[in-house]
Amino acid sequence: MKLVSCYIAHFGKITEFKYDFDEGFNPILQENGWGKTTFSVFIKAMFYGLEYSPNTKKKLLERNHYLPWDGSLCGGNIVFTAKDRRYRIERTFGKTDKDDTFALYDDVTGLLSNDYTEDIGEELFRVDRDSFEKSVYIPQLSLGTGMTDSLNAKMGNLTAARDDISNFDVALKSVKDARVEYTRNSKINPGKLYGVKNEINKCKEEYEKLPAIEESVEAMSCLVEEKQGNLNQLNAEKVKLAETIQLQSKKEQELGAYKIHKENLDSELGKLAELEEFFKSGIPTDDEIIMLEQTERDLAVHERALRGLSEDRSRETPVFDKPFTERIPDDSEFAMWNKMASNLSELRAKAEHSKLSEESNKQLTELKFFFDKMEPTDEQLSHIERQTTLITGLEARVSQSNERLITLRAEQEANEKLNKKNTVSVWHIIGTIFLVIFIMTGVVFSNYLTDIVGRIVEIVSFVAIIVDVVILSISGRRTHKNKMKQAAEYEERVSEEEDALELSTLELRELQEECSEFLSHFLLTRADTMQENVYEIRRKLDQYRHLLEEEKSRHQEAEGTLDELADLQLELYTKIQPFATWYGINLYEMGGEYEFLAQLKKDAEKYAKYLEEQEEIDSHESSIKTMTEDINNILSRYPIDKSLERLEQIQSISIKKRAYTAIKERVDNLKEEIAKFEEMYDVNEQVQSVDDLQQKQNILDEQIMELNRQIMQEKDNLAQALEDVERLSDISEQIERLEVKEKEFKKNAELLTKTEDFLQRARESFQSKYMQPLQNGLHKYLSLINGPEATKSGYAIEDFELDMDLNIKLAYSGSTKSAEYLSQGYQDLVALCSRLALVDVLYPDEKPILILDDPFTNLDDKKIKESLKLLHKIADERQTVYFTCHDSRI
Structure with missing residues (x-):
């Protein structure tokens, strides 16, 4: 299997990138940050896709790391050969694996191919993603490898039993977890076996308490019966005492009511004497009190109004009254003056309109200065324009x-x-x-x-x-x-x-000399060509002539309105100047009559309002003085607390009058009731007190209550003890059931222990069949690197070996050590040899590609040189893609 080419549309930071692979050694030298690791991950992703997990809080997955930040479509294609056929994989990647797309084409015919599925990596290399990364794919800083179930199946040529082998760790963990569920010895979460034992011990401890509890039940029953008898005796005494108290209480109530009436009469007579002293000058009638309260309310209204007016005046600015000492102009005068001022403004605007605007006047002045030395004719300008x-x-x-x-x-x-x-x-x-x-x-x-x-x-x-x-x-x-x-x-x-x-x-x-001489008469702005300067002179000359004509026309229009403006101004200023003098304004010199009239009217209105408010203040002050004298004359007749407010003093008179009337009525009623009582009863009869009897009754009630509480407590204790007796009577059967369950749990735990031991021994037996080829491969590659002309470590090649989990061990001085005792550079060197030995065992027939992402960062120059020689030898047999950032490592 060999790579032919690849195209990366968007993947990580790489965009629109194409690469053609050679047959053997493919070195890719790029600086740090170019995206070498991204390129290597892209190759892996084309065959195995990108990992996805909804829970990404624990780590940053490759999918999250290499999706483009700008939202571009992530993916590309790769062309490869396998089994004498040429294929092209096209993949795109989304935020989840559901958004991914996959297509496989026959690169010769261009048609879709069904030779492989979306899991093409596992179908080509016969290993899963994790095993691929531990074999032919060597990422940066990860030269070491490790055993997986997929590697176990591949190296043992057990592809048919791959599912069983892949599930071996799961099965072994399930057996171990099941055994621990029985044998776990933890106080917080004990196993089933220890839980049953603890439960049996607790039941036995509880069952031993049964005789003592039965004895306490009998004692508590006797004590309850004894206290119930005492309670019955106390209840009988209480009934007799209640009858005695009822008879004596009836006699005592008759004399008690009489004494209460006498005490109430004495109290009311004392209060009545105090009120009569208060009203020794006479008791006011209800109409007088109502009139007094109404006068106080009216007085309060005048005081609030006066206070509000005073506060408003203190916040306002003082009025300016000097212009109005003789008279205040009325609204008709202000209307007439404002009309005259408005006419003046219109005449001034008309006269001002007859002049050039400020902007036009400014432009005319500037243009006069511009053409001060020379005002060219049209013929001169036309000639100069032709010359330019x-x-x-x-x-x-x-x-x-x-x-x-x-x-x-x-x-x-x-x-x-x-x-x-x-x-x-x-x-x-x-x-x-x-x-x-x-x-x-x-x-x-x-x-x-x-x-x-x-x-x-x-x-x-x-x-x-x-x-x-x-x-x-x-x-x-x-x-x-x-x-x-x-x-x-x-x-x-x-x-x-x-x-x-x-x-x-x-x-x-x-x-140029002729044109420069002409242009020297003018103050021109800097321009790229003389032709632009001539255009500027032409434009300003046209504007200058236009403004001169406009100035002449407006001057002729202005002569008509000046006489009318002077007559109207004289008439208005004659009428309002006497007022303006008080403001220090000379309208003949300063003008501004419209603004002055506005201020004058505002001050006149403010002064008129001031006079109205002053009149209102004088009225309130007069009313307050009269009402205050009337109220003080009435209040002085009574001994009232002068520290109280005026309204409180008046209210105290009304309250005391109502109290006086009510007390006098109650005194008359009490005298009448006492007289009737003396006629009906013998008030001199001595009635026996019931206080001692009631005290005795209270003591008796407390004794009965305490005895009832004790009986209730003893009954509760007795009921609880009876429940314990019943519960402990059933514990013996529970102990028997738990002992049966304990035997069953022991049997299951022993069975699971034997099963776990059998699985471990079966795995070791399975792995031992292919460990020797791995050892031979490791020694072969070590001999190529550690030869006579290479870097010698000081250890014999035979001192290195691999354990069942592909960990490197070193036998030295009679003991076995881990590879961590070596330097980091030599660890990486030995790890590379073990990785290459693993690849040979995995793929004895067809040679897959070998991908290395700058794995020699920890090696010195000598070790790098020998490692590269080794890679070049391997590249003769299998295609090798090697990424590095420094030319010293090529």
Whole structure:
């Protein structure tokens, strides 16, 4: 199997890339970052696809790494030969494996081929992706290999049993996991066997508690009966005590109600005396209180209004009242003045419109300065424009003459060099060769043939020599004459071109001087050509003439409105200037009457509003003064707390009046009830108190409650103990069931242990059949690298061996060590040999490709040299693709 070519449309950072593979060794030298690893992964992906897993949090899969970031379609094609047929694989890759596409074509016919499926890698190489990476595909920094079930099946030639071999690790793990489920000795998660044992021990410990629990049940039953008897006795005492308390309580209630009425009467009389002292100046009527409260509310309204007006005035700017000391203009006057001001603005605008705009005036000033030295006529400008046009043509002619002159001189120089080089023509060389041949022929024939024939040949040879010399002489003279004629022609052409250039340059200089003199009268901007400067003068001259005409026209229009403007201004300023004087404004000098009238009206309105507010403030102050005096006169009649607010003082009078009325009514009712009670009962009878009896009853209730609680607790304990007795009675049967289960678990654990041991021994027996070819291959490649002229490690080749998992071991000084005891460079060297031995065992007949992604980064120059020699030897038998970033490793 061999690779022919590949095309990468988009894969990682490689885009639109094509590569053709050679038969043997294919070195690919590129700098770091070019995408060598990407190229090697692309080759693998063409045969095995890209890995995909929905859970990509653990690591960055190849699919995520090599999909183009810009969203381009990822994929390409690869052409290869296998079993004397030529195929082409075309694949594209998406975000998931469902988005991938695969197609296999016969590259000769171009038709789809069904010889292989999408799993073409496994069908060609007879190994899965992991085994491919551990055999013929050698990625960067991964020279080492390892055993997989797929490699086991391939090396053992057990393709038919591949599914069973591939599932060996799964089966072995399943047996081991099943055994551990029985034998695991963990406190947190014990196995079935240890779990059953622990359960049996717990059951036995519980069963031993049964006699002690039965004794405690009997004791608790006796204690409950004893406390129940005590409870019945206490309940009987409580019934008798309740009857005694009821009789005595009835007698005591009669005298208690009388005492309560007497105490309430004394309390109410004390409160009534305090209120009578408060109203010693007289009790106000309800109408007086209502009037007082209404006056306070009105006073509060006036105070809030006055406070709001004062706050508004404090926030406002002071009014400007000086212009209005005599009078305030009314709205009709302001309307008339504003109309006159508006007319003034219209007249000024009309007069201003008769002038040039500020921008036009500015442009006119600039143009007057521009044409200060000279204002050209149309004839002068037209003449200069024609001259600049001629200058442009002459400049082009001079430029073309220079280019032709440079070309002629270059041709002349090239012709001279050619003539010097070809001094001896081809005919001279051929003639000289014939001359030598004729001479040799004459000498040979004169020495080795008969006298007559030799003499004839010799004469003919000398005649030929003379003819050849004459021809050479004539040819040389003719060639020299042709060279001289060509040189003379070039000299004449160069001279004519130089004369034409000189005439054009002289004419151009005269025209430029004339135009420069004309342009010096103007201050021009920098331009590429004089023609552009002349166009600028033409444009500005037209604009200058247009602005002069417009200025003259507008000046004539302005003379009409000035008189009307002066009369109206005098009339308006006479009326409003007296007001403007207070603002420090002289309208005759400053103008701005419209803005002044707006300010004057604003100040007049503000002053008028100020006068209205002042009138309102005076009204509120007068009302507040009158109402305050009326309220204070009434409040002074009562001993009220002066620290209270005015409204609170008034409310306290109303509250005390209502309290006085209510207390007086309650006093009258109590006196009436006491009088009735004294008529009905003997108030001097001594009624026995029930406090002692109630205290005794409380103590009795507490004893009964405590005894009930104890009985409930003892019953709960007894019920729990009875449940324990019943539960422990069933434990003996549970122990028997658990012991049967324990025997069953032991049997299963022993069976699984034997099964696991049998599988391990079967695997070792299976692997031992092909370990010897691997060992031989390792020693063969080590001998090629570690030969007499190569890099010697100090170890014998026989000291290296491979174990069942393809790990490299080193036997040294009577002990076996891992390859980690070697230097990193020598580890990589031995790993390469083991990898090549594995490939030989895997593919004894058809030789697949070998892909190496810069695997010699840890090797020194000597080891690299020997490793490359080894790769070149291997490349004679199998196609090898070798990626590297440094020319020292090729």
